[in-house]
Amino acid sequence: xxxxxxxxxxxxxxxxxxxxxxxxxxxxxxxxxxxxxxxxxxxxxxxxxxxxxxxxxxxxxxxxxxxxxxxxxxxxxxxxxxxxxxxxxxxxxxxxxxxxxxxxxxxxxxxxxxxxxxxxxxxxxxxxxxxxxxxxxxxxxxxxxxxxxxxxxxxxxxxxxxxxxxxxxxxxxxxxxxxxxxxxxxxxxxxxxxxxxxxxxxxxxxxxxxxxxxxxxxxxxxxxxxxxxxxxxxxxxxxxxxxxxxxxxxxxxxxxxxxxxxxxxxxxxxxxxxxxxxxxxxxxxx
Amino acid sequence: xxxxxxxxxxxxxxxxxxxxxxxxxxxxxxxxxxxxxxxxxxxxxxxxxxxxxxxxxxxxxxxxxxxxxxxxxxxxxxxxxxxxxxxxxxxxxxxxxxxxxxxxxxxxxxxxxxxxxxxxxxxxxxxxxxxxxxxxxxxxxxxxxxxxxxxxxxxxxxxxxxxxxxxxxxx
Numbered sequence: 001x002x003x004x005x006x007x008x009x010x011x012x013x014x015x016x017x018x019x020x021x022x023x024x025x026x027x028x029x030x031x032x033x034x035x036x037x038x039x040x041x042x043x044x045x046x047x048x049x050x051x052x053x054x055x056x057x058x059x060x061x062x063x064x065x066x067x068x069x070x071x072x073x074x075x076x077x078x079x080x081x082x083x084x085x086x087x088x089x090x091x092x093x094x095x096x097x098x099x100x101x102x103x104x105x106x107x108x109x110x111x112x113x114x115x116x117x118x119x120x121x122x123x124x125x126x127x128x129x130x131x132x133x134x135x136x137x138x139x140x141x142x143x144x145x146x147x148x149x150x151x152x153x154x155x156x157x158x159x160x161x162x163x164x165x166x167x168x169x170x171x172x173x174x175x176x177x178x179x180x181x182x183x184x185x186x187x188x189x190x191x192x193x194x195x196x197x198x199x200x201x202x203x204x205x206x207x208x209x210x211x212x213x214x215x216x217x218x219x220x221x222x223x224x225x226x227x228x229x230x231x232x233x234x235x236x237x238x239x240x241x242x243x244x245x246x247x248x249x250x251x252x253x254x255x256x257x258x259x260x261x262x263x264x265x266x267x268x269x270x271x272x273x274x275x276x277x278x279x280x281x282x283x284x285x286x
Numbered sequence: 287x288x289x290x291x292x293x294x295x296x297x298x299x300x301x302x303x304x305x306x307x308x309x310x311x312x313x314x315x316x317x318x319x320x321x322x323x324x325x326x327x328x329x330x331x332x333x334x335x336x337x338x339x340x341x342x343x344x345x346x347x348x349x350x351x352x353x354x355x356x357x358x359x360x361x362x363x364x365x366x367x368x369x370x371x372x373x374x375x376x377x378x379x380x381x382x383x384x385x386x387x388x389x390x391x392x393x394x395x396x397x398x399x400x401x402x403x404x405x406x407x408x409x410x411x412x413x414x415x416x417x418x419x420x421x422x423x424x425x426x427x428x429x430x431x432x433x434x435x436x437x438x439x440x441x442x443x444x445x446x447x448x449x450x451x452x453x454x455x456x457x
């Protein structure tokens with residue numbers, strides 16, 4: 001079914017609000033499991049606060065965090081579906097309306113290139129002044145056009161890392177490096193427990209896009225052996241929620257490994273997504 | 287659970303211990319990276335009284351104040367952490383944020399009988415506990431201006447007091 005421009009705008013608007021205000025069911029269950037097993041009293045208190053915050057945000061359709069995030073969009077296209085420029089315009093308008101409705105934090109920086117770097121151009125007072133990141137497009141099996149909206153906060157962006165790893169023909173070497181980066185990033189983040197988003201690719205662009213897709217595809221109740229190992233080893237660092245120590249530094253790891261090149265190097269991206277991320281919601285536009 | 291009301295007395299501040307769970311009520315200040323250096327400049331220039339807010343016994347919450355609500359930013363950012371010692375000397379009794387502070391900052395807090403508290407980033411819950419807000423100074427900074435808000439039972443954990451830190455491994 002082809003939807004009208006206005007219908008797409010409304011769907012995208014409401015999906016963005018859901019992304020910024022809602023925990024998915026598997027994430028709520030993961031938090032409850034963590035609360036039930038956490039041995040540190042202060043850590044358990046923080047986990048309970050984060051889950052209670054999620055319930056309040058979902059009920060009120062209000063932001064989970066005052067850093068409401070930068071919209072990142074993944075568009076999936078089925079076999080017989082066509083994406084038009086007009087549809088992209090409707091998506092962009094829906095994002096703007098969603099940011100106003102949430103409401104998002106008005107943190108768009110105005111001005112020319114130099115002004116936007118040093119923040120001397122001032123803040124756009126409109127929540128919709130926060131432009132979304134470039135859209136990532138990928139094929140899907142279902143014959144639909146499906147949009148995933150993710151809201152990326154600033155803290156995880158500061159502590160994320162994308163760099164090369166010389167693998168020495170050992171997966172364990174790469175996993176060790178990921179664990180090392182993650183321990184450092186989670187400890188510095190402050191807003192743990194994290195969901196670690198990991199991408200492995202042939203370039204910085206590819207590794208980062210894998211990290212983004214890992215957050216779309218990842219499930220808290222379905223973890224691969226590598227994902228479980230990373231989570232377990234970072235949790236052994238005793239960083240804990242908000243860095244206050246405890247068993248729960250990481251709730252889960254979402255990892256996506258792309259095609260690799262014949263080479264001794266892998267490009268790895270690790271994002272310590274904060275206690276509210278991935279903030280994601282999904283809608284079918286056609 | 288320890289109940290704290292602003293202004294916080296010297297005695298109340300001295301009684302706080304690392305790991306205490308507290309609830310903070312009353313009027314508190316909000317400021318972060320952009321505005322705190324400007325407040326320090328006013329203290330240096332002897333013009334801080336122009337703020338119209340008595341800093342003695344006050345709380346400073348490291349947050350922006352926007353339509354999205356409030357929530358802690360990292361207190362160990364350069365401009366924020368470097369404000370903790372001089373603001374404590376000027377009378378601030380509790381710095382509210384998140385993240386690990388450096389030992390010299392923790393020592394400076396102790397010298398001034400001030401503390402640092404960690405607040406979970408629970409914006410949706412804090413929204414229901416925030417009843418008033420107004421800009422005190424530097425309105426051109428928008429959400430990063432110096433704000434005064436009225437809060438009811440903000441939850442927090444004392445993260446640094448009496449020269450000790452909750453992030454120390456031996457605690």
